[in-house]
Ligand SMILES: Cc1cc2nc3c(=O)[nH]c(=O)nc-3n(C[C@H](O)[C@H](O)[C@H](O)COP(=O)(O)O)c2cc1C
């Protein structure tokens with residue numbers, strides 16, 4: 050049996066062509082092969098990665114192209130002795146050094162096979178949840194310490210408790226699969242590799258809060274994920290995982306970053322333009338169509354299956370401080386081994402980008418690492434020994450967000466990155482509040498002036514004012530967090546933003 054990902058990332062580098070070439074080869078050589086199209090293991094730097102089942106385990110062949118296939122299959126189904134052969138995939142240090150709870154099945158099972166899912170521990174969480182009272186399910190999630198993986202890190206159990214406790218005839222469960230952060234792909238990877246896990250997690254949430262209808266808000270840029278989800282939902286309904294008191298519908302977003310913000314997402318789901326709602330009321334009290342609503346990220350729902358299957362305390366056994374469990378980090382940008390790395394909270398930035406990532410793909414020195422998406426801080430080498438956990442990131446003026454980690458080499462212009470942060474906010478602002486709508490446009494202009502060395506002292510003071518106004522006066526985190534990347538550039542790469550006021554790396558430029 051052969052395994053080859055049908056994941057968007059693998060397909061984008063030719064996995065479908067490799068599959069077609071293997072089929073052609075097996076027909077011409079009368080080979081008896083079955084190709085299972087899996088999701089990706091997240092080892093994107095090895096894609097397309099073909100795996101061949103052998104009595105010893107699965108042997109991997111990396112970075113194949115269709116043209117490699119005839120030589121690879123020249124002597125029948127390959128079991129080694131080829132330049133692309135990696136040996137046993139499970140023995141790769143990159144995989145062995147991870148602790149995969151949420152992505153344990155990714156790249157291993159057929160994403161649409163419920164029996165594969167069940168054989169690898171799937172549905173154990175839902176079966177347990179069905180035997181528990183709703184309040185007992187919530188207690189498990191509270192005990193796990195699980196915090197929302199979408200970015201805001203709100204405790205999942207507390208949110209579910211609020212929805213459970215709010216009197217209402219109708220409650221909803223909504224999955225946020227908008228995944229707008231730069232360099233992030235974990236939600237898509239999970240949906241394409243293991244969609245049943247998301248479905249199971251949402252079914253557990255529905256039972257905990259008494260919801261009959263769920264929605265998955267998926268970004269329209271993920272057509273393969275949409276197709277996989279549709280098929281998986283069909284399989285789940287046929288098998289009775291869904292349909293018995295709870296069902297899920299998929300809705301496609303239109304491509305606005307702000308539609309990932311939970312209240313703008315609800316507006317969009319209700320058929321209106323994605324504009325942020327003022328809070329309170331929280332969506333947990335008045336969410337979709339005014340009803341109490343659990344909104345969680347794909348990875349949060351997926352983690353809940355593990356929490357219920359093994360118990361909240363077991364999940365809480367991983368991690369540091371109030372950052373419990375594991376975090377799927379996504380390594381992107383100028384990095385040698387880009388992909389998904391799931392490890393307990395507490396790994397250092399350096400261990401992630403140098404150990405797992407292997408440094409810059411360009412071979413040049415690494416200069417900055419942006420953690421947490423477009424609103425996250427740019428960290429210089431002096432900060433790379435900081436542990437990746439909610440508390441330790443906050444302590445250095447950074448955040449984890451959705452776990453996106455983007456690497457830059459020494460050719461990156463950090464002044465340009467600061468300007469980009471403001472321009473991104475101006476482009477994606479929903480326009481509801483002035484600090485964000487106007488502040489980001491003015492911010493981009495002021496940074497432009499600073500970079501050109503115009504009115505430096507006044508521009509620098511104005512930039513500080515703008516940042517403070519955006520932080521304190523914005524209605525949501527888009528405007529409120531945009532100053533984070535800008536301030537990190539000022540703090541650590543100030544001389545690149547203000548060439549007229551040179552300062553050594555690592556020192557803040559004086560106002
Ligand atoms: C501008 C903005 C964009 C966001 N984009 C996403 C997103 O793409 N996916 C996501 O899960 N959460 C996103 N969030 C966070 C959501 O508002 C919300 O906190 C999350 O869906 C709650 O789920 P969780 O608790 O499981 O993380 C965004 C927030 C903001 C302010």
Ligand code: SF4
Nearest residue numbers: 479481482485525528
């Ligand atoms: S901060 Fe920006 S995105 Fe958020 S509500 Fe205000 S205008 Fe809209």
